[in-house]
Amino acid sequence: MKNTLRNKTEGLDLKFSKKGYEDALSYMKSYLKELNDVQITHGNIVHTDEMIKNLNDQLETLQNEIDEAKGEINVLLDQQQRVSLELEHIESMLTKMGAEHIRQEIQQIRERLTFLKTEIPQKIKKQADIGNQLSNMENKLSSLERKLEFAKVLVQAWEELFAKELERGLVFVDENETGSLLDKAIDISKKYGSVLKENTRLSVTERLNRIFFQEQPNLIEYRPTQEPADWNKQNPFVELSLDEESELKANDWKEKAGRIIILLDYKGQRVTPYYVLKEIEKDILLQKEYINEQDRELYEDIILKTIGRILRSRIQRAERWVKDMNALMEKRDTSSGLTFSIQWKPKTAETEEEMDTKDLVELLRMNSRLLKEEDLQRVTMHFRSKINRAREMLEERGQGNTLHQVIKEVLDYRKWFSFTLYYQKTNEPKRELTNQKFYKFSGGEKAMAMYIPLFAAAYSRYQEAAEDAPYIISLDEAFAGVDENNIRDMFALVEELGFNYIMNSQALWGDYDTVPSLSICELVRPKNAPYVTVIRYHWDGKVKRLASNPDEEFTFTSSI
Numbered sequence: 001m002k003n004t005l006r007n008k009t010e011g012l013d014l015k016f017s018k019k020g021y022e023d024a025l026s027y028m029k030s031y032l033k034e035l036n037d038v039q040i041t042h043g044n045i046v047h048t049d050e051m052i053k054n055l056n057d058q059l060e061t062l063q064n065e066i067d068e069a070k071g072e073i074n075v076l077l078d079q080q081q082r083v084s085l086e087l088e089h090i091e092s093m094l095t096k097m098g099a100e101h102i103r104q105e106i107q108q109i110r111e112r113l114t115f116l117k118t119e120i121p122q123k124i125k126k127q128a129d130i131g132n133q134l135s136n137m138e139n140k141l142s143s144l145e146r147k148l149e150f151a152k153v154l155v156q157a158w159e160e161l162f163a164k165e166l167e168r169g170l171v172f173v174d175e176n177e178t179g180s181l182l183d184k185a186i187d188i189s190k191k192y193g194s195v196l197k198e199n200t201r202l203s204v205t206e207r208l209n210r211i212f213f214q215e216q217p218n219l220i221e222y223r224p225t226q227e228p229a230d231w232n233k234q235n236p237f238v239e240l241s242l243d244e245e246s247e248l249k250a251n252d253w254k255e256k257a258g259r260i261i262i263l264l265d266y267k268g269q270r271v272t273p274y275y276v277l278k279e280i281e282k283d284i285l286l287q288k289e290y291i292n293e294q295d296r297e298l299y300e301d302i303i304l305k306t307i308g309r310i311l312r313s314r315i316q317r318a319e320r321w322v323k324d325m326n327a328l329m330e331k332r333d334t335s336s337g338l339t340f341s342i343q344w345k346p347k348t349a350e351t352e353e354e355m356d357t358k359d360l361v362e363l364l365r366m367n368s369r370l371l372k373e374e375d376l377q378r379v380t381m382h383f384r385s386k387i388n389r390a391r392e393m394l395e396e397r398g399q400g401n402t403l404h405q406v407i408k409e410v411l412d413y414r415k416w417f418s419f420t421l422y423y424q425k426t427n428e429p430k431r432e433l434t435n436q437k438f439y440k441f442s443g444g445e446k447a448m449a450m451y452i453p454l455f456a457a458a459y460s461r462y463q464e465a466a467e468d469a470p471y472i473i474s475l476d477e478a479f480a481g482v483d484e485n486n487i488r489d490m491f492a493l494v495e496e497l498g499f500n501y502i503m504n505s506q507a508l509w510g511d512y513d514t515v516p517s518l519s520i521c522e523l524v525r526p527k528n529a530p531y532v533t534v535i536r537y538h539w540d541g542k543v544k545r546l547a548s549n550p551d552e553e554f555t556f557t558s559s560i
Contacts, residue, residue, distance in 0.1 A: 143243065150237070150246045154253065157236045161257050201255070212262065217395070221404070222264040222276060308364045311413050315361055318344060318417075324463075325456040328497070337426030338445055340433070340452050344417050353385035357416040386411065421453060443481035451479070451490060459497040470500045478503035488512045509544070516541045 094102075159181055166184070209226075216224055237250045263270045266279060322344045329340045346357030355363075355378060363375055371379075390409075409415075423437070424430040431437065438449060455473075462471045473494075479487045492514035494501055503510070510518050518539040523532050536547035 146241055146243070147246065150240055150242065150249075153236050153240060154249060157253055157257075161253070205260075208260065219264065222266060224262060224264050224273075226260045227263055228259065228261070307411070312364050314413055315364075318414075321460045324460055325453070328456045328459065328493075329452050338448060339424050340449065341422045341424070341430070342453065343420045343422065345420055346417050347415075351385055351389075353381050355379070355382045360416070383411075421449075423449065444483045444486055447479060447482045448486055448490075451482075452493070455493055455497060455499075459499070471498050472500045472502075474501065475503040478505045478508055480505070488514050491515050509539075511539045511544045513541065515539060519547070520544070 091099075162181055162185055212224070212226060235254075237246075237253075240246075242250055262273055264273055264276045266276045322342060326341045329342075346361065349356050360379070360382060363371065363379055366375075421433040422430050423433045433449060438446065441449060458473055459471070462469070465471075479490055482490065487508070491510065491512050495514060495516065509520060511520075520537040520539060522535040522537065524535060525532050537544050538547045
């Protein structure tokens, strides 16, 4: 190419024309293109040489691996040849040792196994059938043994029962008559067998029960009971296993053995009605002689002195309690100017013979020595009327109430009075708090109408406790529907009364200036977790803060 270029430039003038310059430039571009092609071709040749070299290396490696594999194949072929020779040797040895005979035995064993697979289930089934038959025979034998044992116990039970029946003397038996218990039983059956033909055992029992329950209210203070005879307490068949037939026979014995004895409680003893009747008839004769004197002693000495003193004390304590409650309630001036009070009103007389409660209480408060004869007679007539009414009430109520219980109810001083709750608003007169008035209250006023009397009543009851007793109250959804100002007053009342309290609410914290100290627990369930976290706070009367001590005791609980 250089020669060609040189030949083309020879003889040319160094001063090029424009056309000559363009031709030279064209030749130069052609030269550069061909030079670039030569460089690319040279790079391809170098790359191909490297690939050939790598392929030769891989070919050499594969050749080495093929040589190694051929070596391993030769080793395996050698091992295969040795194993084949060993197998031929073993086959030869087995032939000499009778391998054919062994193969025949193996075939026979296989055939035997095939046969046994069918035969064994049949044998097992047959064995099970025989086992069931044996079990049935053993159960039958055991049943017969139990029946024999039951029969012996039953015979003995009948003999003992019949002997004890004879001792009770319910039927006549000639003491001089000799013979076995069976002979005596046959003789008694002949004599009295017609009784059960005319009246069944069930009809006799029903008649006895009807009369017993009919007369029981009249005998309630004697605690009448129907008790089985002593020998019925022991069941001779309790340790025996009874089948249906034996159970019927045992029940027949129990039914025949059943004897009901009616007993009454009289002077600390359980005796028969005949004994009580005889003793009461004697007592009636004695009571008739002393009834007038005893009547006066009962109403004057016992009621006016013993019972009267207790009634006076209880009534005075109740009046003090009402006074204390009113003092507490009237001090609670709510945000709406609503206050409450109660009155313990004496009831009027129900009959002409009775006295108004107000008059009766005035006489009971007086010294019995200073009472006039007319006043004594009025009090005597009043309580005699009450006791007569108690007897009438006892007859109306029937069983379940003794005369003593009814008299206690009639003489219960708490029923001589009735409580009436009153309310008063600012610039309005005091009114009785009826249901109609209550339902016109706002939600907060209704709550106040319930909370204030309840707190006052609880406090008054705690006044009877020991000095070191805690005044514990608890409220669920505390003060719901009460406005903030009234809640503040409620806490002030709770603190003033000295209550130890536990409350819960969804919105109540209790951090009011009327509360000097309070422990608060907030229950939090984060993101629907399966647990509840407790966050504790302390209110010191001014600031609510997180409790630094997790074991700090608390008296208030707020659930959020």
